Amino acid sequence: MAPGGGRVVQLGDLGHGKHASGSRKCFEFAKRYMDGFGLPYGMILGNHDLEGDEFDTDEENLAAWREVFGQPHFWSADLGRAKVVGLSTERYRSNVNCHHEVYIPQHQLQWLEAQLEAHPDTPFILVTHAPPMGCGLKVIQEIHIKNRVAWLNHSDPNPRAFIDLVNKYPNIKLWFSGHFHLSHNYPDSISSVGGTSFVQVGVIGECNRDGNRQSRLLRGDDRGYQLYTIDHDTGGLRLDLAAAWDEPRAPVPLIPEDELVCDPDSGWLCSQMDCKVGDNSSGFVTWYPVGHQTILARHTNDLLIEYDMATAAPIGLVTKVPDSCRVGLVRSDGSPAVAEDGSDVAEVRVYEASGELREAVPRSPSGSFFKIYKPNQWAERRRQKQEKAAAAAAAAAAAGVAAAVAAAVAAEAEAREPVEVLGSMVD
Secondary structure, eight states, rough: OOOSOEEEEEOOOOOGGGGGGHHHHHHHHHHHHHTTOSSSSEEEEOGGGOOOTSSSHHHHHHHHHHHHHSSSEEEEETTTTTTEEEOOOOOSTTTTTTTTTTOHHHHHHHHHHHHHHOOOOOOOOEESSSSOTOOOOOOOOIIITTTOOOTTTTTTTOTTHHHHHHHHHHEEEEEEEEEEOOOOOOOTTTEEEETTTEEEOOOOOOOOOSEEEEEEEEEEEESSSEEEEEEETTOOOOEEEEEEHHHHHHOOOOTTTOOOOTTTTTTHHHHHHHHHHOOTTTTTTTEEOOOOTEEEEEEESSSSEETTTTTTTEEEEEEEOTTTTTTEOOOOOOOOOOOOOOOHHHHHHHTTTSOOOEEEEETTTTTTTOOOOOOOHHHHHHHHHHHHHHHHHHHHHHHHHHHHHHHHHHHHHHHSSSSSEETTTEO
């Protein structure tokens, strides 16, 4: 990407499902599409870009992506006064839990910090497929939080590493991400931490969750920038954010006229709202302190979500609690928890209206209550596929043996039948 002039940045997920996502064919199609802009472009990988069926390993899949696009999967580029940095996931098959977790390895994180150290006076624009934990962007709880794939390195021992960089380096001005397939019309489609604005990037095609086809347009010069939404259905342009590079605090986003306000009566997507830790201004959340740096929130959509206190971010789904049920917190001896901060809570219990115990969720060895609802299904599917292939091979081998035995018996029987030779009968 040459300095100055227009360019395009694609944030991953080039295809999905029927489009043979993650395949060389998908990459080649996407390259022709990107070449059609006639502009320099930079690419990063999303989780669906490493799910190619033709590859046995993540390394092979990643190598094919690099070969087709002819670029590294993490990079930096000068954009006028600013510097754009792209980071990519490197794991799919090898993810510890859900295969759709977006995982940035340590060597990329170290490389990014070296870039920030080397250019302390340069405004940085970061692009990743998923956002960092603690950014405050809207997330779909029953999908991305439940499966623990919402944030970068969501299941890593230290998922806060990325937001720690934001707090350490004030020259990170903008951080763009996609992953959720959501539009820009929500109040938390743009959020801020310190001087950094986090920006949700929508989908230009039909693979979106709310019917809006949108992308972002960033314009800027040496003084500052303006951020717009492009509506791909109408061709309209809407200003969302503007600021000078040197402003110490992130600017306040402009509220769109067609803002989608989250209301439990307005549909499944908006009802799965997020909120800040401890906030109950909407009346839709009940909070349960459980100590150990986390807190539980019971939402009106029946979800009991665990939040990380340090980043105010949702980190996992504990269970579903129907409206007619109540939540109880107990100590290890089964008596009600009494500590104000919830540090003595050993188990979360859900009771039916009758008082009957519906479910008990113990604290895990790590100190949390969320469950792993979706382990690495790719590994499980591969195991099942291998078992099926082995069973088919065994059946074929058994059928072959049976056929050989039958042929031998038939041949022996044929050899014992009387044969007419010169008008006589012989055995």
